[in-house]
Amino acid sequence: MASAEQTPAEYVTHHLQHLTYAGDKQFISLTAWHLDTLFFATILGLVFLTIFRIAAVKATSGVPGKLQNFVESIIEFVDNSVKDGFHGPRGFIAPLALTIFVWVFLWNCMDLLPVDLVPMIWAQVYGAMGHDPHHAYIRVVPSADMSATFALSLSVFILIFVYSFKGKGAGGFAKEFLTHPFGAKMLPANVLLNTVEYLARPLSLALRLFGNLYAGELIFILIALLPWWAQVIPGMGWMIFHILVVTLQAFIFMTLTIVYLSMAYEHH
Amino acid sequence: MQASIPSIVGQMIVFFIFVLFTMKYVWPPITKALEERRVRIAEGLAAAERGAASLKEASAKSDEALKAARVQAQEILAAANKQATQMIEQAKATATAEGEKIVEHANGEVARQVAHAKEELRKQVADLAVLGAARILKREVNASAHADILQDLAGRI
Numbered sequence: 267m268a269s270a271e272q273t274p275a276e277y278v279t280h281h282l283q284h285l286t287y288a289g290d291k292q293f294i295s296l297t298a299w300h301l302d303t304l305f306f307a308t309i310l311g312l313v314f315l316t317i318f319r320i321a322a323v324k325a326t327s328g329v330p331g332k333l334q335n336f337v338e339s340i341i342e343f344v345d346n347s348v349k350d351g352f353h354g355p356r357g358f359i360a361p362l363a364l365t366i367f368v369w370v371f372l373w374n375c376m377d378l379l380p381v382d383l384v385p386m387i388w389a390q391v392y393g394a395m396g397h398d399p400h401h402a403y404i405r406v407v408p409s410a411d412m413s414a415t416f417a418l419s420l421s422v423f424i425l426i427f428v429y430s431f432k433g434k435g436a437g438g439f440a441k442e443f444l445t446h447p448f449g450a451k452m453l454p455a456n457v458l459l460n461t462v463e464y465l466a467r468p469l470s471l472a473l474r475l476f477g478n479l480y481a482g483e484l485i486f487i488l489i490a491l492l493p494w495w496a497q498v499i500p501g502m503g504w505m506i507f508h509i510l511v512v513t514l515q516a517f518i519f520m521t522l523t524i525v526y527l528s529m530a531y532e533h534h
Numbered sequence: 535m536q537a538s539i540p541s542i543v544g545q546m547i548v549f550f551i552f553v554l555f556t557m558k559y560v561w562p563p564i565t566k567a568l569e570e571r572r573v574r575i576a577e578g579l580a581a582a583e584r585g586a587a588s589l590k591e592a593s594a595k596s597d598e599a600l601k602a603a604r605v606q607a608q609e610i611l612a613a614a615n616k617q618a619t620q621m622i623e624q625a626k627a628t629a630t631a632e633g634e635k636i637v638e639h640a641n642g643e644v645a646r647q648v649a650h651a652k653e654e655l656r657k658q659v660a661d662l663a664v665l666g667a668a669r670i671l672k673r674e675v676n677a678s679a680h681a682d683i684l685q686d687l688a689g690r691i
Contacts, residue, residue, distance in 0.1 A: 282535065284536065284538075286538075289538065289540075291536070292536070293535070293536060293537065294536075294537050294538075294539065295536055295537070295538040295539065295540075296538075296539050296540070297538075297540065298536065298538040298540065298541070299538065299540050299541055299544070300536075300538050300541040303541055303545070304541060304544055304545065304548075307545060307548065308548055311548065311549075311552045314552075315552060315555055315556065315560065318556070318560045318564075319555075319559055319560055321564065322559060322560045322561075322562075322563040322564050323563070325563050325564050325566070325567035326567060327567050327568075327570030327571040327573075327574055328571070328574075330567075330571075334564075334567075337564060338564060338567075338568060341561070341564050341565065341568070342568065345565070357557070358553075358557060360561060361553060361556040361557035361560065361561040362553050362556075362557075364556055364560075364561065365549070365552050365553045365556045369549075369552065411541075412535070412536075412537035413536075413537050413538050413541035413542050413545060414541070414545055416537060416542050417541070417542045417543075417544075417545030417546045417549060418545075418549060420542065420546060421546050421549050421550065480535075
Protein backbone atom coordinates (compact mmCIF):
# COMPACT_ATOMS: atom_id res chain seq x y z
CA MET A 267 0.00 0.00 0.00
CA ALA A 268 1.28 3.40 -0.91
CA SER A 269 1.91 5.48 2.18
CA ALA A 270 0.70 9.03 2.42
CA GLU A 271 3.96 10.73 1.56
CA GLN A 272 4.64 8.49 -1.48
CA THR A 273 3.28 9.13 -4.94
CA PRO A 274 2.30 5.98 -6.87
CA ALA A 275 5.37 6.38 -9.06
CA GLU A 276 7.62 6.56 -6.01
CA TYR A 277 5.89 3.52 -4.55
CA VAL A 278 6.48 1.48 -7.68
CA THR A 279 10.07 2.63 -8.05
CA HIS A 280 10.71 1.89 -4.40
CA HIS A 281 9.44 -1.66 -4.87
CA LEU A 282 11.71 -2.22 -7.87
CA GLN A 283 14.91 -1.22 -6.07
CA HIS A 284 17.28 -3.98 -5.08
CA LEU A 285 18.90 -4.24 -1.73
CA THR A 286 22.45 -3.78 -2.90
CA TYR A 287 25.86 -3.83 -1.40
CA ALA A 288 28.04 -1.09 -2.84
CA GLY A 289 27.78 -0.74 -6.56
CA ASP A 290 26.60 1.68 -9.16
CA LYS A 291 23.23 2.24 -10.79
CA GLN A 292 24.32 1.07 -14.25
CA PHE A 293 21.99 -1.24 -16.19
CA ILE A 294 24.77 -3.80 -16.26
CA SER A 295 26.68 -3.29 -13.07
CA LEU A 296 30.14 -4.66 -12.54
CA THR A 297 30.23 -3.88 -8.84
CA ALA A 298 26.77 -4.10 -7.28
CA TRP A 299 25.77 -7.12 -5.25
CA HIS A 300 22.05 -7.87 -5.20
CA LEU A 301 21.93 -9.05 -1.63
CA ASP A 302 18.16 -9.65 -1.62
CA THR A 303 18.27 -11.86 -4.69
CA LEU A 304 21.27 -13.79 -3.44
CA PHE A 305 19.74 -14.18 0.01
CA PHE A 306 16.30 -15.37 -1.04
CA ALA A 307 17.62 -17.55 -3.85
CA THR A 308 20.05 -19.27 -1.52
CA ILE A 309 17.49 -19.69 1.25
CA LEU A 310 15.00 -21.20 -1.22
CA GLY A 311 17.68 -23.47 -2.60
CA LEU A 312 18.50 -24.63 0.91
CA VAL A 313 14.80 -25.25 1.57
CA PHE A 314 14.69 -27.39 -1.56
CA LEU A 315 17.84 -29.31 -0.68
CA THR A 316 16.78 -29.82 2.95
CA ILE A 317 13.36 -31.22 2.08
CA PHE A 318 14.72 -33.45 -0.63
CA ARG A 319 17.67 -34.56 1.46
CA ILE A 320 15.36 -35.55 4.33
CA ALA A 321 13.29 -37.56 1.88
CA ALA A 322 16.45 -39.12 0.42
CA VAL A 323 17.76 -40.15 3.84
CA LYS A 324 14.43 -41.66 4.82
CA ALA A 325 13.81 -43.21 1.40
CA THR A 326 12.76 -46.83 1.58
CA SER A 327 11.79 -49.29 -1.10
CA GLY A 328 8.83 -50.25 1.09
CA VAL A 329 5.67 -48.27 1.60
CA PRO A 330 6.63 -44.60 1.12
CA GLY A 331 5.53 -41.86 3.50
CA LYS A 332 3.81 -38.67 2.40
CA LEU A 333 7.01 -36.67 2.00
CA GLN A 334 8.66 -39.49 0.10
CA ASN A 335 5.62 -39.80 -2.15
CA PHE A 336 5.73 -36.11 -2.90
CA VAL A 337 9.46 -36.05 -3.58
CA GLU A 338 9.31 -39.23 -5.62
CA SER A 339 6.53 -37.92 -7.81
CA ILE A 340 8.57 -34.82 -8.61
CA ILE A 341 11.69 -36.86 -9.26
CA GLU A 342 9.86 -39.28 -11.51
CA PHE A 343 8.28 -36.40 -13.38
CA VAL A 344 11.66 -34.77 -13.96
CA ASP A 345 13.32 -38.09 -14.78
CA ASN A 346 10.67 -38.86 -17.38
CA SER A 347 11.07 -35.41 -18.93
CA VAL A 348 14.83 -35.95 -19.16
CA LYS A 349 14.35 -39.47 -20.53
CA ASP A 350 12.07 -38.15 -23.26
CA GLY A 351 14.39 -35.35 -24.30
CA PHE A 352 17.91 -36.53 -23.69
CA HIS A 353 19.31 -39.82 -24.93
CA GLY A 354 22.57 -40.21 -23.10
CA PRO A 355 23.89 -40.73 -19.58
CA ARG A 356 21.54 -38.94 -17.21
CA GLY A 357 23.76 -38.98 -14.12
CA PHE A 358 24.33 -35.22 -14.19
CA ILE A 359 21.60 -33.80 -16.36
CA ALA A 360 18.70 -35.30 -14.39
CA PRO A 361 19.77 -33.79 -11.04
CA LEU A 362 20.49 -30.57 -12.94
CA ALA A 363 16.97 -30.53 -14.36
CA LEU A 364 15.51 -31.30 -10.92
CA THR A 365 17.46 -28.49 -9.31
CA ILE A 366 16.41 -26.03 -12.00
CA PHE A 367 12.77 -27.04 -11.87
CA VAL A 368 12.32 -26.94 -8.11
CA TRP A 369 14.57 -23.97 -7.54
CA VAL A 370 12.93 -21.82 -10.22
CA PHE A 371 9.52 -22.94 -9.01
CA LEU A 372 10.34 -21.78 -5.49
CA TRP A 373 11.73 -18.49 -6.81
CA ASN A 374 8.54 -17.91 -8.74
CA CYS A 375 6.42 -18.85 -5.71
CA MET A 376 7.87 -15.85 -3.89
CA ASP A 377 5.76 -13.76 -6.26
CA LEU A 378 2.66 -15.16 -4.55
CA LEU A 379 3.58 -13.52 -1.25
CA PRO A 380 1.79 -10.23 -0.66
CA VAL A 381 3.95 -7.57 -2.35
CA ASP A 382 4.23 -5.45 0.77
CA LEU A 383 4.74 -8.15 3.36
CA VAL A 384 8.50 -8.61 3.29
CA PRO A 385 9.29 -4.95 2.39
CA MET A 386 7.26 -3.79 5.41
CA ILE A 387 9.06 -6.18 7.75
CA TRP A 388 12.38 -5.16 6.21
CA ALA A 389 11.56 -1.47 6.70
CA GLN A 390 11.00 -2.14 10.41
CA VAL A 391 14.22 -4.12 10.72
CA TYR A 392 16.16 -1.57 8.68
CA GLY A 393 14.77 1.24 10.82
CA ALA A 394 15.61 -0.64 13.99
CA MET A 395 19.19 -1.01 12.74
CA GLY A 396 19.41 2.77 12.76
CA HIS A 397 18.96 3.45 9.06
CA ASP A 398 16.32 5.46 7.27
CA PRO A 399 13.35 3.09 6.69
CA HIS A 400 12.48 5.02 3.52
CA HIS A 401 15.59 3.61 1.95
CA ALA A 402 14.84 0.03 2.96
CA TYR A 403 14.84 -1.63 -0.43
CA ILE A 404 14.17 -5.32 -0.87
CA ARG A 405 12.87 -7.54 -3.67
CA VAL A 406 11.80 -11.01 -2.75
CA VAL A 407 11.34 -12.67 -6.15
CA PRO A 408 14.74 -13.86 -7.42
CA SER A 409 13.38 -14.69 -10.86
CA ALA A 410 12.24 -11.08 -11.26
CA ASP A 411 15.91 -10.15 -11.14
CA MET A 412 17.94 -10.63 -14.30
CA SER A 413 20.98 -11.51 -12.22
CA ALA A 414 19.34 -14.69 -11.04
CA THR A 415 17.84 -15.74 -14.35
CA PHE A 416 21.04 -15.00 -16.24
CA ALA A 417 23.03 -16.94 -13.68
CA LEU A 418 20.96 -19.99 -14.55
CA SER A 419 20.90 -19.45 -18.29
CA LEU A 420 24.64 -18.75 -18.47
CA SER A 421 25.29 -21.92 -16.48
CA VAL A 422 23.20 -23.78 -19.02
CA PHE A 423 25.13 -21.96 -21.78
CA ILE A 424 28.40 -23.25 -20.36
CA LEU A 425 26.94 -26.73 -20.09
CA ILE A 426 25.86 -26.58 -23.74
CA PHE A 427 29.53 -26.33 -24.71
CA VAL A 428 30.56 -28.97 -22.20
CA TYR A 429 27.99 -31.38 -23.61
CA SER A 430 28.90 -30.48 -27.20
CA PHE A 431 32.53 -31.38 -26.57
CA LYS A 432 31.52 -34.51 -24.69
CA GLY A 433 29.08 -35.69 -27.33
CA LYS A 434 30.87 -34.70 -30.53
CA GLY A 435 34.41 -33.84 -29.52
CA ALA A 436 35.97 -30.43 -30.19
CA GLY A 437 36.41 -31.27 -33.90
CA GLY A 438 32.82 -32.39 -34.28
CA PHE A 439 31.58 -29.27 -32.58
CA ALA A 440 33.75 -27.01 -34.76
CA LYS A 441 32.64 -28.85 -37.88
CA GLU A 442 28.99 -28.48 -36.99
CA PHE A 443 29.45 -24.84 -36.07
CA LEU A 444 31.15 -24.08 -39.42
CA THR A 445 29.20 -26.25 -41.86
CA HIS A 446 25.75 -26.56 -40.35
CA PRO A 447 23.09 -25.92 -41.67
CA PHE A 448 24.07 -24.65 -45.18
CA GLY A 449 27.14 -26.77 -45.92
CA ALA A 450 30.85 -25.92 -46.11
CA LYS A 451 30.50 -23.52 -49.06
CA MET A 452 28.38 -21.12 -47.04
CA LEU A 453 30.78 -20.96 -44.10
CA PRO A 454 30.27 -17.28 -43.16
CA ALA A 455 26.50 -17.67 -43.20
CA ASN A 456 26.80 -20.75 -41.02
CA VAL A 457 29.01 -18.98 -38.52
CA LEU A 458 26.68 -15.99 -38.43
CA LEU A 459 23.56 -18.08 -37.99
CA ASN A 460 25.09 -20.36 -35.38
CA THR A 461 26.49 -17.45 -33.41
CA VAL A 462 23.09 -15.82 -33.29
CA GLU A 463 21.50 -19.13 -32.41
CA TYR A 464 23.93 -19.84 -29.61
CA LEU A 465 23.64 -16.33 -28.19
CA ALA A 466 19.87 -16.40 -28.43
CA ARG A 467 19.65 -19.42 -26.17
CA PRO A 468 20.85 -17.96 -22.86
CA LEU A 469 19.23 -14.63 -23.69
CA SER A 470 15.81 -16.08 -24.41
CA LEU A 471 16.05 -18.52 -21.52
CA ALA A 472 16.87 -15.80 -19.00
CA LEU A 473 14.65 -13.06 -20.40
CA ARG A 474 11.59 -15.29 -20.75
CA LEU A 475 11.66 -16.20 -17.08
CA PHE A 476 12.63 -12.69 -15.98
CA GLY A 477 10.00 -11.02 -18.16
CA ASN A 478 7.17 -13.21 -16.97
CA LEU A 479 7.96 -12.81 -13.29
CA TYR A 480 8.92 -9.14 -13.50
CA ALA A 481 5.64 -8.39 -15.25
CA GLY A 482 3.79 -10.48 -12.69
CA GLU A 483 5.40 -8.64 -9.81
CA LEU A 484 4.70 -5.28 -11.42
CA ILE A 485 1.01 -6.13 -11.88
CA PHE A 486 0.81 -7.11 -8.21
CA ILE A 487 2.42 -3.80 -7.27
CA LEU A 488 -0.06 -1.90 -9.46
CA ILE A 489 -2.98 -3.82 -7.93
CA ALA A 490 -1.62 -2.85 -4.51
CA LEU A 491 -1.99 0.80 -5.54
CA LEU A 492 -5.76 0.42 -5.90
CA PRO A 493 -8.05 1.25 -2.98
CA TRP A 494 -8.38 -1.77 -0.72
CA TRP A 495 -11.96 -2.65 -1.76
CA ALA A 496 -10.98 -2.71 -5.43
CA GLN A 497 -7.97 -4.98 -4.90
CA VAL A 498 -9.76 -8.23 -4.14
CA ILE A 499 -11.11 -9.19 -7.56
CA PRO A 500 -8.09 -8.26 -9.73
CA GLY A 501 -5.69 -9.48 -7.06
CA MET A 502 -7.39 -12.85 -6.86
CA GLY A 503 -7.67 -13.18 -10.63
CA TRP A 504 -4.03 -12.33 -11.21
CA MET A 505 -2.98 -14.61 -8.36
CA ILE A 506 -4.84 -17.58 -9.82
CA PHE A 507 -3.44 -16.89 -13.26
CA HIS A 508 -0.01 -16.45 -11.75
CA ILE A 509 -0.08 -19.88 -10.11
CA LEU A 510 -0.14 -21.22 -13.65
CA VAL A 511 2.69 -18.93 -14.75
CA VAL A 512 4.81 -19.90 -11.74
CA THR A 513 4.64 -23.60 -12.56
CA LEU A 514 4.75 -23.19 -16.29
CA GLN A 515 7.84 -21.00 -16.34
CA ALA A 516 9.72 -23.41 -14.08
CA PHE A 517 8.73 -26.27 -16.35
CA ILE A 518 9.67 -24.37 -19.52
CA PHE A 519 13.09 -23.47 -18.13
CA MET A 520 13.76 -27.10 -17.25
CA THR A 521 12.46 -28.46 -20.55
CA LEU A 522 14.45 -25.99 -22.66
CA THR A 523 17.58 -26.82 -20.68
CA ILE A 524 17.08 -30.48 -21.48
CA VAL A 525 16.38 -29.72 -25.14
CA TYR A 526 19.46 -27.51 -25.52
CA LEU A 527 21.73 -30.04 -23.85
CA SER A 528 20.22 -32.82 -25.94
CA MET A 529 20.86 -30.82 -29.14
CA ALA A 530 24.40 -30.16 -27.98
CA TYR A 531 25.07 -33.80 -27.13
CA GLU A 532 23.68 -35.47 -30.23
CA HIS A 533 24.99 -35.47 -33.78
CA HIS A 534 22.94 -33.90 -36.50
CA MET B 535 16.13 -2.84 -13.06
CA GLN B 536 19.69 -3.92 -13.15
CA ALA B 537 21.74 -6.96 -13.96
CA SER B 538 24.72 -7.22 -11.70
CA ILE B 539 27.68 -9.26 -12.82
CA PRO B 540 28.92 -10.11 -9.30
CA SER B 541 25.45 -11.37 -8.41
CA ILE B 542 25.33 -13.46 -11.56
CA VAL B 543 28.70 -15.04 -10.84
CA GLY B 544 27.81 -15.63 -7.18
CA GLN B 545 24.48 -17.11 -8.16
CA MET B 546 26.15 -19.42 -10.69
CA ILE B 547 28.53 -20.73 -8.05
CA VAL B 548 25.62 -21.34 -5.66
CA PHE B 549 23.73 -23.04 -8.48
CA PHE B 550 26.57 -25.43 -9.27
CA ILE B 551 27.01 -26.28 -5.61
CA PHE B 552 23.27 -27.05 -5.40
CA VAL B 553 23.39 -29.18 -8.53
CA LEU B 554 26.36 -31.14 -7.25
CA PHE B 555 24.65 -31.66 -3.90
CA THR B 556 21.50 -32.85 -5.62
CA MET B 557 23.54 -35.14 -7.85
CA LYS B 558 25.42 -36.68 -4.94
CA TYR B 559 23.04 -36.74 -2.01
CA VAL B 560 19.49 -36.38 -3.30
CA TRP B 561 19.06 -38.03 -6.66
CA PRO B 562 20.79 -41.41 -6.15
CA PRO B 563 19.09 -42.53 -2.89
CA ILE B 564 15.61 -41.71 -4.14
CA THR B 565 16.02 -43.24 -7.59
CA LYS B 566 17.58 -46.28 -5.92
CA ALA B 567 14.56 -46.62 -3.64
CA LEU B 568 12.27 -46.24 -6.64
CA GLU B 569 14.14 -48.90 -8.58
CA GLU B 570 14.14 -51.26 -5.60
CA ARG B 571 10.43 -50.76 -5.11
CA ARG B 572 9.88 -51.44 -8.81
CA VAL B 573 11.75 -54.74 -8.46
CA ARG B 574 9.83 -55.62 -5.32
CA ILE B 575 6.50 -54.88 -6.93
CA ALA B 576 7.47 -56.94 -9.95
CA GLU B 577 8.45 -59.81 -7.66
CA GLY B 578 5.23 -59.47 -5.71
CA LEU B 579 3.17 -59.55 -8.88
CA ALA B 580 5.06 -62.59 -10.12
CA ALA B 581 4.49 -64.33 -6.77
CA ALA B 582 0.80 -63.48 -6.92
CA GLU B 583 0.64 -64.90 -10.40
CA ARG B 584 2.40 -68.05 -9.27
CA GLY B 585 -0.02 -68.31 -6.33
CA ALA B 586 -2.98 -67.92 -8.63
CA ALA B 587 -1.60 -70.59 -10.95
CA SER B 588 -1.00 -73.04 -8.10
CA LEU B 589 -4.46 -72.30 -6.73
CA LYS B 590 -5.92 -73.12 -10.12
CA GLU B 591 -3.88 -76.30 -10.24
CA ALA B 592 -4.95 -77.29 -6.73
CA SER B 593 -8.59 -76.63 -7.47
CA ALA B 594 -8.33 -78.68 -10.65
CA LYS B 595 -6.73 -81.47 -8.64
CA SER B 596 -9.43 -81.33 -5.99
CA ASP B 597 -12.10 -81.35 -8.70
CA GLU B 598 -10.53 -84.44 -10.14
CA ALA B 599 -10.36 -86.11 -6.72
CA LEU B 600 -13.99 -85.21 -6.12
CA LYS B 601 -14.99 -86.67 -9.45
CA ALA B 602 -13.05 -89.86 -8.74
CA ALA B 603 -14.66 -90.12 -5.31
CA ARG B 604 -18.08 -89.65 -6.83
CA VAL B 605 -17.42 -92.38 -9.37
CA GLN B 606 -16.17 -94.68 -6.63
CA ALA B 607 -19.20 -93.97 -4.49
CA GLN B 608 -21.41 -94.73 -7.46
CA GLU B 609 -19.59 -98.03 -7.94
CA ILE B 610 -19.90 -98.93 -4.30
CA LEU B 611 -23.58 -98.08 -4.34
CA ALA B 612 -24.13 -100.14 -7.46
CA ALA B 613 -22.27 -103.10 -5.97
CA ALA B 614 -24.26 -102.85 -2.75
CA ASN B 615 -27.50 -102.69 -4.69
CA LYS B 616 -26.49 -105.66 -6.72
CA GLN B 617 -25.54 -107.58 -3.63
CA ALA B 618 -28.80 -106.70 -1.93
CA THR B 619 -30.78 -107.83 -4.95
CA GLN B 620 -28.79 -111.00 -5.03
CA MET B 621 -29.40 -111.62 -1.36
CA ILE B 622 -33.12 -111.00 -1.77
CA GLU B 623 -33.22 -113.35 -4.78
CA GLN B 624 -31.35 -115.96 -2.83
CA ALA B 625 -33.63 -115.55 0.18
CA LYS B 626 -36.64 -115.80 -2.10
CA ALA B 627 -35.28 -118.92 -3.72
CA THR B 628 -34.51 -120.46 -0.35
CA ALA B 629 -37.92 -119.57 0.96
CA THR B 630 -39.63 -120.98 -2.09
CA ALA B 631 -37.66 -124.20 -1.82
CA GLU B 632 -38.40 -124.41 1.86
CA GLY B 633 -42.08 -123.79 1.21
CA GLU B 634 -42.17 -126.40 -1.48
CA LYS B 635 -40.46 -128.81 0.83
CA ILE B 636 -42.98 -128.13 3.57
CA VAL B 637 -45.88 -128.50 1.17
CA GLU B 638 -44.43 -131.73 -0.16
CA HIS B 639 -43.90 -132.98 3.36
CA ALA B 640 -47.44 -132.04 4.25
CA ASN B 641 -48.74 -133.75 1.14
CA GLY B 642 -46.78 -136.88 2.04
CA GLU B 643 -48.18 -136.74 5.53
CA VAL B 644 -51.70 -136.33 4.21
CA ALA B 645 -51.24 -139.21 1.83
CA ARG B 646 -49.84 -141.34 4.60
CA GLN B 647 -52.69 -140.42 6.94
CA VAL B 648 -55.21 -141.14 4.22
CA ALA B 649 -53.60 -144.51 3.57
CA HIS B 650 -53.56 -145.21 7.26
CA ALA B 651 -57.17 -144.27 7.61
CA LYS B 652 -58.05 -146.41 4.64
CA GLU B 653 -56.20 -149.31 6.18
CA GLU B 654 -58.04 -148.77 9.44
CA LEU B 655 -61.33 -148.53 7.65
CA ARG B 656 -60.57 -151.66 5.66
CA LYS B 657 -59.73 -153.52 8.83
CA GLN B 658 -62.91 -152.33 10.48
CA VAL B 659 -64.91 -153.21 7.37
CA ALA B 660 -63.34 -156.68 7.41
CA ASP B 661 -64.15 -157.04 11.09
CA LEU B 662 -67.65 -155.80 10.44
CA ALA B 663 -67.94 -158.19 7.49
CA VAL B 664 -66.74 -161.07 9.59
CA LEU B 665 -69.04 -160.06 12.41
CA GLY B 666 -71.85 -159.71 9.95
CA ALA B 667 -71.14 -163.04 8.30
CA ALA B 668 -70.86 -164.72 11.73
CA ARG B 669 -74.14 -163.25 12.66
CA ILE B 670 -75.57 -164.29 9.37
CA LEU B 671 -74.17 -167.80 9.62
CA LYS B 672 -75.07 -167.86 13.27
CA ARG B 673 -72.03 -169.58 13.81
CA GLU B 674 -68.71 -168.49 14.83
CA VAL B 675 -66.34 -168.23 12.07
CA ASN B 676 -62.93 -169.01 13.04
CA ALA B 677 -61.13 -165.82 12.44
CA SER B 678 -57.79 -167.40 12.31
CA ALA B 679 -58.97 -170.19 9.95
CA HIS B 680 -60.45 -167.73 7.56
CA ALA B 681 -57.94 -165.08 7.92
CA ASP B 682 -56.76 -165.34 4.34
CA ILE B 683 -60.32 -164.87 3.10
CA LEU B 684 -60.81 -161.93 5.38
CA GLN B 685 -57.53 -160.46 4.32
CA ASP B 686 -58.55 -160.83 0.75
CA LEU B 687 -61.85 -159.13 1.50
CA ALA B 688 -60.22 -156.34 3.31
CA GLY B 689 -57.81 -155.92 0.40
CA ARG B 690 -60.68 -155.57 -2.04
CA ILE B 691 -62.42 -152.88 -0.08
